[in-house]
Amino acid sequence: xxxxxxxxxxxxxxxxxxxxxxxxxxxxxxxxxxxxxxxxxxxxxxxxxxxxxxxxxxxxxxxxxxxxxxxxxxxxxxxxxxxxxxxxxxxxxxxxxxxxxxxxxxxxxxxxxxxxxxxxxxxxxxxxxxxxxxxxxxxxxxxxxxxxxxxxxxxxxxxxxxxxxxxxxxxxxxxxxxxxxxxxxxxxxxxxxxxxxxxxxxxxxxxxxxxxxxxxxxxxxxxxxxxxxxxxxxxxxxxxxxxxxxxxxxxxxxxxxxxxxxxxxxxxxxxxxxxxxxxxxxxxxxxxxxxxxxxxxxxxxxxxxxxxxxxxxxxxxxxxxxxxxxxxxxxxxxxxxx
Amino acid sequence: xxxxxxxxxxxxxxxxxxxxxxxxxxxxxxxxxxxxxxxxxxxxxxxxxxxxxxxxxxxxxxxxxxxxxxxxxxxxxxxxxxxxxxxxxxxxxxxxxxxxxxxxxxxxxxxxxxxxxxxxxxxxxxxxxxxxxxxxxxxxxxxxxxxxxxxxxxxxxxxxxxxxxxxxxxxxxxxxxxxxxxxxxxxxxxxxxxxxxxxxxxxxxxxxxxxxxxxxxxxxxxxxxxxxxxxxxxxxxxxxxxxxxxxxxxxxxxxxxxxxxxxxxxxxxxxxxxxxxxxxxxxxxxxxxxxxxxxxxxxxxxxxxxxxxxxxxxxxxxxxxxxxxxxxxxxxxxxxxx
DNA sequence: CTTGCTGGAGTTACCGATATCATAAACCGG
DNA sequence: CCGGTTTATGATATCGGTAACTCCAGCAAG
Numbered sequence: 008x009x010x011x012x013x014x015x016x017x018x019x020x021x022x023x024x025x026x027x028x029x030x031x032x033x034x035x036x037x038x039x040x041x042x043x044x045x046x047x048x049x050x051x052x053x054x055x056x057x058x059x060x061x062x063x064x065x066x067x068x069x070x071x072x073x074x075x076x077x078x079x080x081x082x083x084x085x086x087x088x089x090x091x092x093x094x095x096x097x098x099x100x101x102x103x104x105x106x107x108x109x110x111x112x113x114x115x116x117x118x119x120x121x122x123x124x125x126x127x128x129x130x131x132x133x134x135x136x137x138x139x140x141x142x143x144x145x146x147x148x149x150x151x152x153x154x155x156x157x158x159x160x161x162x163x164x165x166x167x168x169x170x171x172x173x174x175x176x177x178x179x180x181x182x183x184x185x186x187x188x189x190x191x192x193x194x195x196x197x198x199x200x201x202x203x204x205x206x207x208x209x210x211x212x213x214x215x216x217x218x219x220x221x222x223x224x225x226x227x228x229x230x231x232x233x234x235x236x237x238x239x240x241x242x243x244x245x246x247x248x249x250x251x252x253x254x255x256x257x258x259x260x261x262x263x264x265x266x267x268x269x270x271x272x273x274x275x276x277x278x279x280x281x282x283x284x285x286x287x288x289x290x291x292x293x294x295x296x297x298x299x300x301x302x303x304x305x306x307x308x309x310x311x312x313x314x315x316x317x318x319x320x321x322x323x324x325x326x327x328x329x330x331x332x333x334x335x336x337x338x339x340x341x342x343x344x345x
Numbered sequence: 346x347x348x349x350x351x352x353x354x355x356x357x358x359x360x361x362x363x364x365x366x367x368x369x370x371x372x373x374x375x376x377x378x379x380x381x382x383x384x385x386x387x388x389x390x391x392x393x394x395x396x397x398x399x400x401x402x403x404x405x406x407x408x409x410x411x412x413x414x415x416x417x418x419x420x421x422x423x424x425x426x427x428x429x430x431x432x433x434x435x436x437x438x439x440x441x442x443x444x445x446x447x448x449x450x451x452x453x454x455x456x457x458x459x460x461x462x463x464x465x466x467x468x469x470x471x472x473x474x475x476x477x478x479x480x481x482x483x484x485x486x487x488x489x490x491x492x493x494x495x496x497x498x499x500x501x502x503x504x505x506x507x508x509x510x511x512x513x514x515x516x517x518x519x520x521x522x523x524x525x526x527x528x529x530x531x532x533x534x535x536x537x538x539x540x541x542x543x544x545x546x547x548x549x550x551x552x553x554x555x556x557x558x559x560x561x562x563x564x565x566x567x568x569x570x571x572x573x574x575x576x577x578x579x580x581x582x583x584x585x586x587x588x589x590x591x592x593x594x595x596x597x598x599x600x601x602x603x604x605x606x607x608x609x610x611x612x613x614x615x616x617x618x619x620x621x622x623x624x625x626x627x628x629x630x631x632x633x634x635x636x637x638x639x640x641x642x643x644x645x646x647x648x649x650x651x652x653x654x655x656x657x658x659x660x661x662x663x664x665x666x667x668x669x670x671x672x673x674x675x676x677x678x679x680x681x682x683x
Numbered sequence: 684c685t686t687g688c689t690g691g692a693g694t695t696a697c698c699g700a701t702a703t704c705a706t707a708a709a710c711c712g713g
Numbered sequence: 714c715c716g717g718t719t720t721a722t723g724a725t726a727t728c729g730g731t732a733a734c735t736c737c738a739g740c741a742a743g
Contacts, residue, residue, distance in 0.1 A: 110439065
């Protein structure tokens with residue numbers, strides 16, 4: 008009855024036959040309705056509905072060498088922090104009829120390179136990378152492909168192309184100044200692995216810069232590098248308090264570390280900041296509900312996503328050219344824990 | 346010097362020219378190296394490196410009508426709960442050389458339909474949908490496309506194709522039995538909006554079923570429907586305690602609601618479960634660090650992602666056919682809050 | 684009435700791969 | 714040393730669209 012094998016998607020020429028026009032006219036009617044007569048447009052629309060036509064974007068992109076897909080590489084998807092950036096990107100892209108492909112690098116440059124290669128294979132129109140350090144081969148591929156790129160992780164001093172972020176250095180420094188202003192002098196610093204990314208390194212530079220500015224020594228017994236996770240925060244708390252550095256405050260510059268530590272203080276019945284003050288990086292909602300609520304930084308996670316997508320689209324659609332650095336703002340949320 | 350305009354990506358024929366073979370041979374050397382002679386293979390590999398060739402998958406997929414992209418639609422990306430499922434999917438896909446496209450439906454069927462349409466336009470090889478209710482048009486499109494689909498949200502009774510999930514009904518019921526066994530009799534139930542999805546409805550059915558099984562009445566004063574978020578948990582706590590239902594325990598069957606409530610109890614210095622017992626759904630890490638640690642359900646989030654990707658790939662690669670329901674297990678984590 | 688222009692629709696080539704078939708060399712037992 | 718098979722490679726058509734050009738009718742101006 009059908010004339011077509013089942014499972015075969017309708018093609019443009021099927022629509023054309025039904026609407027009694029050429030395939031080219033169907034293409035025009037769909038992409039640029041102004042350029043066909045109203046009657047033809049109506050016939051085409053009807054035919055599209057009738058055969059259940061969904062345009063093949065593989066063919067479209069191949070032919071026009073224009074893609075509507077953006078590739079995103081994040082260190083890990085399983086992390087609410089990237090989630091909110093992803094949501095921001097996704098919101099903007101969808102509004103502009105673009106699609107989002109996501110890959111995670113597992114915090115490794117090799118995996119990032121593989122993801123980038125795969126995305127370039129899909130001929131994405133642009134890339135958003137969270138990390139700011141890349142393999143030479145990855146950089147070379149991106150250069151050859153000549154597509155716009157946004158980096159997100161920190162305001163790196165060696166951008167590939169465009170950067171949309173906040174300054175991890177300045178944010179850490181601002182928090183340190185805040186603590187110093189409150190009178191804390193022996194401030195511990197807990198960071199995620201420094202080798203893994205520039206963000207953590209920038210934060211530690213900010214920590215060190217604030218100490219130097221205040222004329223205080225950098226005491227290695229006050230600095231700790233730990234893996235991510237609640238449990239690591241608890242462990243860091245113990246190790247710093249027992250480590251001989253005798254901290255009066257601890258600045259947790261990594262995701263969920265502060266939460267683990269703060270909850271542990273509650274569990275032990277330690278007064279915060281009486282026993283030790285606690286400051287965090289990000290995660291503002293939850294930290295505000297802890298007892299006591301924890302001082303932290305509000306970071307523009309969602310905004311980073313939105314703006315990244317926007318500047319990328321600006322370039323793709325020819326509204327802008329050249330490198331660009333967008334410095335988004337952070338904010339210190341002062342609460343009872345410090 | 347170059348012969349090619351800058352920005353033009355190398356094509357297969359460029360590789361072919363350099364390697365002094367035909368394009369077809371390049372194609373074979375890359376896809377099925379066994380089928381070309383060792384010397385030719387070496388020449389091709391060298392040429393690929395030399396010109397920086399990245400195969401165009403748009404062209405490849407169009408030609409072979411075989412795609413390596415999977416489309417995923419989640420209600421919201423900005424949610425750690427989906428994040429871990431996404432990570433599971435992504436891990437499996439990457440290992441098999443497939444790509445992942447993600448869209449969020451914002452908890453609306455219309456938006457889901459739009460996302461599905463876009464994905465079908467990209468000729469994805471398969472779909473993973475978190476929601477289990479869809480517009481008729483979305484269902485029709487998927488049927489026409491004839492691609493495999495996995496639904497994730499709950500063990501729906503009307504699956505489109507394959508389902509990988511756990512039973513929200515049974516999970517809620519199991520938690521209720523747990524609470525009833527502990528002697529609680531006036532158990533409050535806080536849920537996310539029921540209209541939005543089948544998951545929440547299944548959970549409430551489980552709540553009701555457990556009550557009936559125990560011969561207890563369903564008291565509307567003990568049931569509350571609230572939006573997601575920490576603050577909503579706090580509000581729910583207040584409203585249930587003041588609502589005349591006089592609960593001795595509250596079962597928070599929605600993301601982060603229980604966390605908000607538990608932290609609020611800490612803040613007010615209420616003993617838990619002395620004042621009221623608290624049970625949660627999911628989020629097991631964080632809940633275990635609260636004071637007191639909160640009883641909850643361990644849900645197979647990551648596993649859902651992994652298995653979904655696996656069954657999808659099985660179908661795509663012809664290793665399996667037909668509908669399939671995978672019932673993954675949940676587990677009650679009994680802690681001090683109940 | 685001719686010329687030139689305009690707007691709507693059609694024709695053809697092509698995007699960059701792969702499927703399919705064709706071809707030539709290598710191989711092999713009798 | 715030959716017919717027949719295997720093996721490596723190439724030629725060509727095609728996937729489903731779009732770019733760029735062509736064509737033709739209708740109309741205004743000269």
